[in-house]
Amino acid sequence: MNKSSLLILCIVFLFSCSKDKVESYPNINCNQEVSFSQDVLPLINQECTGCHDNQNGYSLTNYENISANSKAIIGAMRANNYQLMPQGGPMLPDSVIQLMECWVNQGKPNN
Numbered sequence: 001m002n003k004s005s006l007l008i009l010c011i012v013f014l015f016s017c018s019k020d021k022v023e024s025y026p027n028i029n030c031n032q033e034v035s036f037s038q039d040v041l042p043l044i045n046q047e048c049t050g051c052h053d054n055q056n057g058y059s060l061t062n063y064e065n066i067s068a069n070s071k072a073i074i075g076a077m078r079a080n081n082y083q084l085m086p087q088g089g090p091m092l093p094d095s096v097i098q099l100m101e102c103w104v105n106q107g108k109p110n111n
């Protein structure tokens with residue numbers, strides 16, 4: 001194997017590692033099981049879907065698109081690398097944001 005193919009292998013390896021890095025929120029204490037249908041979906045419906053039903057860059061309407069965008073959702077709720085959402089604030093209560101973070105920590109169950 002020559003040097004450049006080795007280099008390409010290394011890059012591919014590094015890239016796949018960072019891509020597979022599990023999203024989790026280690027500082028959150030999740031002592032109860034979060035339900036997607038009972039907790040997460042009603043929260044997103046109430047706070048986000050009015051503006052993100054296929055508008056404003058994100059569709060947040062069902063399990064598939066909410067789980068695929070969970071990092072952006074939490075980032076926006078915490079104004080961490082994303083604009084604060086709900087747009088114009090105020091920031092949601094910490095307990096509400098933690099619900100989302102716990103759901104992610106618990107592996108984003110479709111329950």
Ligand code: HEC
Pocket residue numbers: 044047048049050051052056057058072073074076077081082083085086087
């Ligand atoms: C009142 C309407 C409104 C509500 C409610 C709202 N959004 Fe948004 N959201 C927007 C608009 C408009 C943009 C696009 C802003 C822009 O591009 O300047 C946006 C952008 C975003 C972005 C991308 C931000 C970025 O910095 O890239 C995310 C993520 C997002 N919203 C998530 C959410 C979540 C999660 C909620 C619920 C907690 C929510 N939004 C509630 C209107 C809203």
